[in-house]
Amino acid sequence: MDKEFVSKEEDILLVGRIMNIRAPFRASVPLYSNLPARNNNVVGADNFAIESHRINYSINTENGKLIPILKDCSLKIPSGQFWMLLGPNGCGKSTLLKILAGLLCPTDGFVHVRKPRSFVFQNPDHQVVMPTVEADVAFGLGLLNLTDEETKLKVSKALTDVGMHDYLQRQVQTLSGGQKQRVAIAGALVEECKVLLLDELTTFLDESDQIGVIKAVKNTLNSCKDVTALWVTHRLEEMEYADGAVYMENGRVVMHGEASMIMDFIEARKASYTKGIYS
Numbered sequence: 001m002d003k004e005f006v007s008k009e010e011d012i013l014l015v016g017r018i019m020n021i022r023a024p025f026r027a028s029v030p031l032y033s034n035l036p037a038r039n040n041n042v043v044g045a046d047n048f049a050i051e052s053h054r055i056n057y058s059i060n061t062e063n064g065k066l067i068p069i070l071k072d073c074s075l076k077i078p079s080g081q082f083w084m085l086l087g088p089n090g091c092g093k094s095t096l097l098k099i100l101a102g103l104l105c106p107t108d109g110f111v112h113v114r115k116p117r118s119f120v121f122q123n124p125d126h127q128v129v130m131p132t133v134e135a136d137v138a139f140g141l142g143l144l145n146l147t148d149e150e151t152k153l154k155v156s157k158a159l160t161d162v163g164m165h166d167y168l169q170r171q172v173q174t175l176s177g178g179q180k181q182r183v184a185i186a187g188a189l190v191e192e193c194k195v196l197l198l199d200e201l202t203t204f205l206d207e208s209d210q211i212g213v214i215k216a217v218k219n220t221l222n223s224c225k226d227v228t229a230l231w232v233t234h235r236l237e238e239m240e241y242a243d244g245a246v247y248m249e250n251g252r253v254v255m256h257g258e259a260s261m262i263m264d265f266i267e268a269r270k271a272s273y274t275k276g277i278y279s
């Protein structure tokens with residue numbers, strides 16, 4: 001893998017801090033662009049917002065050993081749907097999500113993700129950067145030469161979609177974790193992102209914040225029909241909001257498809273997992 005490509009979460013956050021902007025994570029700025037469109041019949045040809053074909057990803061250790069992390073991962077996610085990415089700890093969910101976001105470069109395979117795409121981190125403090133909610137959501141519009149009126153309208157719609165319009169003038173540091181997540185999602189929406197890649201947003205949230213964030217994503221997809229979301233989670237109860245899901249084990253996509261089918265599959269296999277992973 002090329003040295004310039006980041007490989008650890010810390011590295012990615014560092015890149016964000018050095019650039020002092022979050023735009024690379026919110027908009028269509030890929031950190032790699034060397035993946036060929038192999039064949040339109042295979043990748044990117046249909047109405048899929050997210051596709052990967054036989055993605056492999058390995059890590060080079062210091063002693064020159066290659067550790068395979070992802071193995072032949074293929075999936076297709078239709079446009080406008082809300083999908084979950086599930087699997088036991090360490091199976092490769094975050095790595096796959098980062099490849100789809102363009103934050104990591106696969107060792108081989110093909111990726112097509114509709115753009116602009118946006119990656120929302122588990123910890124919203126890593127991408128909510130301005131003092132007030134309104135200023136934060138407007139942040140990414142700075143380069144677009146919009147009038148104040150146009151900016152206000154866009155910010156207002158994005159905050160309405162995530163149920164945060166009443167917090168327009170609030171100081172960001174006074175918000176709860178879930179409210180910050182929703183502001184981060186509004187920041188992605190205001191830039192008209194077509195694909196939201198959401199990495200375990202609810203892990204550290206209490207139940208009401210958790211439901212608030214997941215409903216915000218669902219409302220967003222209902223209101224912006226061409227936005228697609230892929231949500232990494234450990235919480236099986238969140239599947240009730242999903243149209244479909246991708247289930248991984250040991251670096252492989254074991255199954256992907258309709259949410260109820262994946263739910264049945266996981267339930268049937270539950271007993272073989274480490275206690276607590278899916279409880």
Ligand SMILES: Nc1ncnc2c1ncn2[C@@H]1O[C@H](COP(=O)(O)OP(=O)(O)OP(=O)(O)O)[C@@H](O)[C@H]1O
Pocket residue numbers: 007008059069087088089090091092093094095096
């Ligand atoms: N930079 C790295 N160096 C070495 N191993 C890594 C690196 N990044 C990821 N891994 C390993 O790759 C595997 C997949 O990691 P990943 O974070 O994608 O899994 P995950 O399914 O998201 O896990 P979790 O559910 O615990 O968040 C893990 O075994 C992890 O230890």
